[in-house]
Amino acid sequence: MNDLNIFVIYFTTVTVGAIIVLIFITYFFMRKHIFAPPSGEIVTSKAVTVLKCPLCDYRLRRSFKEGDHVGAVATETCPIHGTNLIVEAVYSESEEKKD
Amino acid sequence: MLTQSIAGYLIVFAEQNSKNVTPASALYGYGYGGGNFWLFLFWLVIFFILPFLFGDYYQLLRLSGTINRLLVDLGRTLNQNMTNIISTIENIARKKNIATPARSEIENRIKDMIEYVVITPTQLEPQGLVAKLKHLMTLYDHRLEDLVKRIIPAEKPVVQNLASSIEALRVLNFIYKIVMHYYKLGMKYKNPWILLQVYMALPQIKEFVNALNGAIAAFTKGQPIGDSAGPLTAFKFLREKCEEVEPVNHSIENTYIARCRYGNRMIYVVKALGPGSNTGRIDDAVIYLVERCGVKPKMIITVDAALKLEGEKTGTIAEGIGVAIGGIGVEKFNIETIAARYGIPLYALLIKMSMPEALTLMTKEVAEATGKTVDRICRIIEENVRENEEVILIGVGNTIGVGQ
Numbered sequence: 001m002n003d004l005n006i007f008v009i010y011f012t013t014v015t016v017g018a019i020i021v022l023i024f025i026t027y028f029f030m031r032k033h034i035f036a037p038p039s040g041e042i043v044t045s046k047a048v049t050v051l052k053c054p055l056c057d058y059r060l061r062r063s064f065k066e067g068d069h070v071g072a073v074a075t076e077t078c079p080i081h082g083t084n085l086i087v088e089a090v091y092s093e094s095e096e097k098k099d
Numbered sequence: 100m101l102t103q104s105i106a107g108y109l110i111v112f113a114e115q116n117s118k119n120v121t122p123a124s125a126l127y128g129y130g131y132g133g134g135n136f137w138l139f140l141f142w143l144v145i146f147f148i149l150p151f152l153f154g155d156y157y158q159l160l161r162l163s164g165t166i167n168r169l170l171v172d173l174g175r176t177l178n179q180n181m182t183n184i185i186s187t188i189e190n191i192a193r194k195k196n197i198a199t200p201a202r203s204e205i206e207n208r209i210k211d212m213i214e215y216v217v218i219t220p221t222q223l224e225p226q227g228l229v230a231k232l233k234h235l236m237t238l239y240d241h242r243l244e245d246l247v248k249r250i251i252p253a254e255k256p257v258v259q260n261l262a263s264s265i266e267a268l269r270v271l272n273f274i275y276k277i278v279m280h281y282y283k284l285g286m287k288y289k290n291p292w293i294l295l296q297v298y299m300a301l302p303q304i305k306e307f308v309n310a311l312n313g314a315i316a317a318f319t320k321g322q323p324i325g326d327s328a329g330p331l332t333a334f335k336f337l338r339e340k341c342e343e344v345e346p347v348n349h350s351i352e353n354t355y356i357a358r359c360r361y362g363n364r365m366i367y368v369v370k371a372l373g374p375g376s377n378t379g380r381i382d383d384a385v386i387y388l389v390e391r392c393g394v395k396p397k398m399i400i401t402v403d404a405a406l407k408l409e410g411e412k413t414g415t416i417a418e419g420i421g422v423a424i425g426g427i428g429v430e431k432f433n434i435e436t437i438a439a440r441y442g443i444p445l446y447a448l449l450i451k452m453s454m455p456e457a458l459t460l461m462t463k464e465v466a467e468a469t470g471k472t473v474d475r476i477c478r479i480i481e482e483n484v485r486e487n488e489e490v491i492l493i494g495v496g497n498t499i500g501v502g503q
């Protein structure tokens with residue numbers, strides 16, 4: 001009878017331990033899929049064009065328009081000099097989506 | 100199955116009173132004197148025979164499901180990009196009043212172009228291989244642009260951008276065909292190990308496909324990509340640091356050479372001619388400057404985008420010696436040859452980025468890094484070159500979206 005008690009204790013311990021380990025493994029594997037929000041919805045990237053006055057440090061940021069390339073002369077003008085701004089950079093900027 | 104094993108377990112428990120029942124015999128049903136032979140057989144089948152019999156089938160099922168999903172995704176990406184390119188062509192044609200073939204005809208021609216093959220020269224005898232490769236590369240570029248021009252006879256940058264997007268589509272199509280090949284092969288021979296090879300490369304394939312997807316989007320819109328960091332650095336150096344900028348006359352196609360003065364030193368800036376998508380003929384430009392114009396450079400500085408390792412930060416700048424040019428190595432070979440012949444020191448500046456960042460719209464980090472690279476170039480020139488000496492600065496990379 002003593003043998004059987006030991007066996008029951010042993011068996012229960014092993015079973016409970018195995019279940020705990022299983023839950024942990026499942027948690028760590030699934031965490032990424034269940035708890036993290038889908039990446040595409042939170043952060044979106046957007047093309048930004050930076051315009052700069054050739055005479056001073058005036059800069060203007062706006063969204064990318066077709067035909068923009070670095071070195072191109074834009075239609076926007078500098079409020080101080082009245083010269084056409086020149087595209088200084090085009091890059092992507094990730095932004096938080098507000099909803 | 101579960102009920103069976105529980106039943107067997109209970110039977111053993113019921114036989115407790117008989118004799119010599121140990122934990123082991125209760126669990127496994129056999130051994131240590133007494134127990135249940137049928138239960139033992141049951142476990143034997145479950146643990147030893149089933150996996151060997153059906154393991155391959157189970158693997159095949161799982162892997163084919165995963166790869167099938169990849170193929171469906173790839174096919175969808177391919178179709179979307181094809182539609183994207185065709186509508187870009189149609190939009191340009193409408194805006195500029197250019198006659199184009201019908202939509203189905205355009206699609207057929209693009210389908211022909213993405214099946215285009217380039218047969219590399221034989222390497223049995225390596226003598227003169229670089230010249231042959233260069234010849235083929237030039238031929239391929241011309242042929243591709245020619246085919247695009249037959250669809251839409253627009254100005255050069257537009258044609259170059261479209262040619263590059265079709266080139267990216269060609270790579271995408273190639274990946275699709277390779278994955279499909281291994282999928283069909285694995286299913287034909289019912290062999291999971293063939294599928295496993297695709298499965299192992301799956302993360303990289305997905306990353307590359309996403310990058311190409313972004314590349315096509317950037318090419319069709321004419322936006323600078325991460326690889327444009329080199330030409331952008333050259334552009335910024337010319338605009339922000341130089342005085343007396345004047346273009347050098349030459350007949351090398353797709354290449355821009357300018358002479359300018361920085362801190363009383365003569366700098367020759369070489370980059371591809373923008374804003375169309377192309378990498379220029381940089382080696383020809385260096386040969387032209389050194390051998391035809393008689394420029395005696397104290398150093399040749401190359402600036403290029405380089406692949407970072409996973410732990411490195413995007414936009415870090417690495418400095419070194421050598422020629423920083425990727426690709427097949429034709430330009431690299433030619434510049435190294437001429438530098439060795441005239442004993443010109445070679446300096447390299449690398450802007451680190453990941454492969455997706457290099458192929459898709461330039462990120463803010465890379466755009467900011469080009470500014471820092473310009474400062475680094477100024478420092479190198481001031482430290483290593485005396486006044487009235489000459490330097491060749493090369494902005495290596497695709498110049499899409501970057502003018503001059």
Ligand SMILES: [Zn+2]
Nearest residue numbers: 053056078081
């Ligand atoms: Zn101004």
